[in-house]
Amino acid sequence: MAGRVLFSLPNGLWFLSPLSPVNSKSNHLKNRLHFRQNPPPSSSKAVTFCSYRNHLQSVGEEPVVAEPFVLTTPLYYVNAPPHMGSAYTTIAADVIARFQRLLGKKVIFVTGTDEHGEKIAAAATAQGSSPSEHCDTISHAYKMLWKDLDIAYDKFIRTTDPNHEVIVKEFYSRVLANGDIYRADYEGLYCVNCEEYKDEKELLENNWCPMHLKPCVRRKEDNYFFALSKYQKPLEEVLTCNPDFVQPSFRFNEVQNWIKSGLKDFSISRASVDWGIPVPNDNKQTIYVWFDALLGYISALLEDNEQPTLQSAVSSGWPVSLHLIGKDILRFHAIYWPAMLMSAGLSLPKMVFGHGFLTKDGMKMGKSLGNTLEPKDLVYRFGTDAVRYFFLREVEFGNDGDYSEDRFINIVNAHLANTIGNLLNRTLGLLKKNCQSTLAVDSTIAAEGSAFKDTVEKLVEKARVQYDNLSLSSACEAVLEIGNAGNLYMDEHAPWSLFKQGGASSEAAAKDLVIILEAVRIIAIALSPVTPRLCLRIYSQLGYSKDQFDAITWVSLSLSLRLFETKWGGLKGGQVMAQPKPVFARIEDRTEGEEGGETTKEVMKAKKKIPETQGVAKA
């Protein structure tokens, strides 16, 4: 999405004269907001966001009880294959989706690709392929990467999908009928690579684009515009009535300031771009990104073989609970999109979260700059869980973060291999040696009167709250603290020496092992949204099957059905643990064919897969 608008905010337009007034600007500015299908209660008053929501509820468009948890990533622009920045948003979305599923919610996780525009056509020509072949190749590269990164999405929407086109056209027609689209002439300096008119103030000498270091060309065309300015007040109200609408809170303030500084109408079509969805009733123009790609969030919701209508798509999960995006496209998601939805009489998303950038030498990593980090390479070298864990734990969600390989290796080794993996391994080693790998008592009995149990329960609750607040790094930290507390407990109690003393000391030592293993069991649930493979291996070591792992929930819904939850008390006396085997090999210790695990095998598997997409040339 962002790839189509780089560094240019298409607000500053150069109006010459309104053309054949689809709805002339002067007229539509006088109009009050109205909604074609569901007119609001009083057409004589400007509609506020709060009254708008009440109105939608009364006509049944806004569900009173939230149903599924629907979340989206941006639809990535297929001008080049994915990179670690695209992977970052998608990993974070996957973690949130997995967490919500653990809470027992039905989740619809939407991702996909934005496939229209001049840059795509140019990239295809440069490759000697057709635009549609090019889109197929790059879109496939995204899907392959999501597979390697264990991204469990529910819907993958491509904007070249014919159903998407139907939805875009219906949406456009609604907004048009609402008097919010008009045609006007404008002229300016155009950067072909940004696919955007630029404000002369932002250009370098001789009108060079600062991003592409190429000259912009003067262009004049007539386009269709969306009357964003009409939504100034309603958007102010959206923020006033809904302080959680934009997260993190400092981005909320940014959005508020943008709105305060005055909203200008924006262009929604291109006359010179063929590779796109034609504007209804004017096939000389194609629809520009915001009236195309953003609609993918809605068309993705269509069920297979369903009539593609806005109504049917919306009834399958709109409004979304969360749009997860990078801060580069915040303005479009937090201002343009809500205004467009209001114009079409549809509900607004519940939250837009704009995270920060992964940077390289302080610059945003991006396809256009080409300063990207290859996620496939990282997966090949370090494994899927290591990549997922590092970026979420290291970068505070919402802020920027720079990548360093040393830091990557240190963090992953210290947290996953040492604190968690080693704790499990040495406990199971002692259990094997002294208790035939069998638990002496239930974990509830073992922990009677133990302050450690309370510590674990508090920390896991802290992790839940942090996941819920989208503080993903803090959630990881809370889980890691359980591991730290477990290691401390082990060192303080020294069960290895208690076993040597025999008698009551030996019994106490056997209980200590149960206590530590129960803590590790809880870690495996709490970290499973972030490192699902590692957590499955931990669960297997604790003697559970994959089916049992797949059935875990965070909170017990029914005591008889949900045995494996984050509450203390899952492990039972007599339960037999598996033979101790490292669940996470330290990075420098991994060699081809090494025993130790699946981690090594996963790395080798990823290595074999690399050629599948590595050959995709950059646009």
Ligand SMILES: Nc1ncnc2c1ncn2[C@@H]1O[C@H](COP(=O)(O)OP(=O)(O)OP(=O)(O)O)[C@@H](O)[C@H]1O
């Ligand atoms: N460096 C990055 N850090 C974090 N997220 C990123 C980064 N780069 C891209 N993204 C994610 O991808 C989205 C933009 O998608 P897009 O396909 O336009 O990628 P892009 O690499 O930014 O493209 P371009 O460099 O051409 O602008 C962002 O909103 C964000 O979700």
